[in-house]
Amino acid sequence: xSRTRGDQIRMSPQEIDEFLHGHWxxxxxxxxxxxxxxxxxxxxxxxxxxxxFSSYAKAQKIVNLRRDSRITCLxxxxxxxxxxxxxxxxYGRARLIEEPDEIRPMMKAVLTRIAAAGRxxxxxxxxxxxxxxxxAVLVEPDRVLSWxxxxxxxxx
Numbered sequence: 001x002s003r004t005r006g007d008q009i010r011m012s013p014q015e016i017d018e019f020l021h022g023h024w025x026x027x028x029x030x031x032x033x034x035x036x037x038x039x040x041x042x043x044x045x046x047x048x049x050x051x052x053f054s055s056y057a058k059a060q061k062i063v064n065l066r067r068d069s070r071i072t073c074l075x076x077x078x079x080x081x082x083x084x085x086x087x088x089x090x091y092g093r094a095r096l097i098e099e100p101d102e103i104r105p106m107m108k109a110v111l112t113r114i115a116a117a118g119r120x121x122x123x124x125x126x127x128x129x130x131x132x133x134x135x136a137v138l139v140e141p142d143r144v145l146s147w148x149x150x151x152x153x154x155x156x
Contacts, residue, residue: 011147019075025043025044026051030071030094031070043111044073052136054136057098057135065137076088083149083154096135
């Protein structure tokens with residue numbers, strides 16, 4: 001039985017984990033109020049291998065996730081060419097966290113990742129300053145897809 005192109009480019013669970021740890025922003029999709037997908041870029045962190053992010057509690061993405069917890073998260077590295085594209089796509093459910101004491105460690109996970117990516121921020125101060133106005137999201141994955149086009153060795 002021959003391998004499909006999807007089999008050739010799929011990452012292992014360890015490679016997915018390494019890829020997600022190597023990036024700090026994701027495009028998340030939620031279901032808007034009129035059935036139109038709502039896509040936004042967020043900074044994310046990882047807690048127990050799951051994507052977490054934070055936003056203002058009144059932000060459209062949070063309003064959408066309160067109504068419908070289905071979420072999609074895309075972390076992609078476009079590289080220099082099609083042959084170097086890598087990505088991870090997570091389909092899942094958003095678990096909304098709205099208690100400040102539970103939000104703080106999630107925000108710290110996100111802010112620590114942003115700082116590690118070379119962004120000048122003070123994680124504890126920033127988290128404390130805005131935590132009362134925010135909600136956090138823990139993505140519970142249902143399905144994870146991945147691709148690493150470098151494995152195709154230029155054969156598309």
